[in-house]
Amino acid sequence: MTERSPRASDTNAMYVYAVCRTEDRLPLDGVPGVSPDAPVRPLSFGALTAIVQTVRAAEFTDEAWQDRLADEPELERYARAHHEVVSAVAAHAPTVPLPLATLYHGEDSARLALTKESARFHTALKRIARHAEWGVKVYAAHVPQKRESSPAEEPNAPAAPPRPAPGAGRAYLDRKRNLQARREQRQEDSLRVAEAVDADMNRIATASRRLRTHGPAAAGDDRRTQVLNATYLVAEHRAAELALLAQTLRERTGAQIELSGPWVPYSFVGEV
Numbered sequence: 001m002t003e004r005s006p007r008a009s010d011t012n013a014m015y016v017y018a019v020c021r022t023e024d025r026l027p028l029d030g031v032p033g034v035s036p037d038a039p040v041r042p043l044s045f046g047a048l049t050a051i052v053q054t055v056r057a058a059e060f061t062d063e064a065w066q067d068r069l070a071d072e073p074e075l076e077r078y079a080r081a082h083h084e085v086v087s088a089v090a091a092h093a094p095t096v097p098l099p100l101a102t103l104y105h106g107e108d109s110a111r112l113a114l115t116k117e118s119a120r121f122h123t124a125l126k127r128i129a130r131h132a133e134w135g136v137k138v139y140a141a142h143v144p145q146k147r148e149s150s151p152a153e154e155p156n157a158p159a160a161p162p163r164p165a166p167g168a169g170r171a172y173l174d175r176k177r178n179l180q181a182r183r184e185q186r187q188e189d190s191l192r193v194a195e196a197v198d199a200d201m202n203r204i205a206t207a208s209r210r211l212r213t214h215g216p217a218a219a220g221d222d223r224r225t226q227v228l229n230a231t232y233l234v235a236e237h238r239a240a241e242l243a244l245l246a247q248t249l250r251e252r253t254g255a256q257i258e259l260s261g262p263w264v265p266y267s268f269v270g271e272v
Contacts, residue, residue, distance in 0.1 A: 013057040014110040016043075016102045017085045019050050020119045022093035026051070031088050034081045046109045046118055048125075051089050052110060060103050071216075083264075084138040090264045096121055097266050124269040130236050131206060132262030136246070138197050138228035140190035141255040193253045194228035200249060204242050205232035209267050224256060233268045234261075 008142070020026075029231055033040040038054040058064065068074050079100055086097045104110035114121075120169060138181040202208050211229040234242050239262060 011057060012054050012106070013060055014056045014062070014104045014106055015049040015053045016098050016104065016114070017082060017132065018089055018095045018097050019048055019054070019114065019125075020089055020093040021048055021122075022047055022094040024092065026089055026092060030084075031085055032081065033085050034078050040085055043107065048078065048114070048118060048121055050110065050114055051085060052107075053085075055103075058100060065101060075102075077219065084266055094125045095264065096124045096269045097264055098126070102177040118189065118257045120270065127207075128265045128268055130267075131233050131265060132239070133265040133267055134205075134232050134234050134239075134242060134259060134261035134263070136197065136201055136228065136230050136232060137226060137258040137260075138194050139224040139258070140193065140227050190225065190227040190255075191251050193255050196253065197228055197249050197255070198230055200245060201230070201232050201242070204238050204245060205234050207268055225254075231267045233265055236262075251269060 017033070017040070026049075028040045028042070031040050033053045035053060035055045037056065040053045043050040043052045064132065082100050088098075089095045104113060198208070198210070199268060209231050211231060213226045213229045231262060232242075243259060246257050249255070250257050
């Protein structure tokens, strides 16, 4: 999880939240970050600014971090603190978020390493300037399937019929085949809707990413099947257009479409 693991001999380490490009004073007062021991502050390197915080090295060794990964509430607390810093900065300047627990041995080490990556930061900042990330999830209604009865289980059938009625077995197999055909057709229709929604969203978006879809249980609703899970980088001035498109697509396709955002464009800053 860490980019640079503190040494056992280190007392402190430099935690880096994000990189931005701004000449204005950043609103970092009152943003606690992941540690109460030192303030979140800017660290300049060339034309760019890193958002950093001095933390206790002992809290971010590989062993300490592995323990934290196993403690879900504690890990969530760190993730939220990290995101709050990134969001505070991104509200005032184009910002490249760095991964959770990006650490260096000290200020000089951080400045040197970040400077080497300046070109990549500039490229990412140019791409996301005046843009935000929006999430789009599309669900097809899940239709519970009723179990088909065999010929001997037909309603009102004798308790122990001497033999199935003529043609009963064929009718049963035909129903099974028709049920499978309808199921496959619903799946094809759902995937067609997902592709249509994605294509229309991409006409507005600057960039997009398709993410892994989740099953009904993961989506929190066993009556819905997720057929599209995607994220889009959208220019700020097109946000209203995106919302209108989502509503139009709901009405046109009949699908359940969830639009979320705007978010800091984590998905579009590349590997930095």
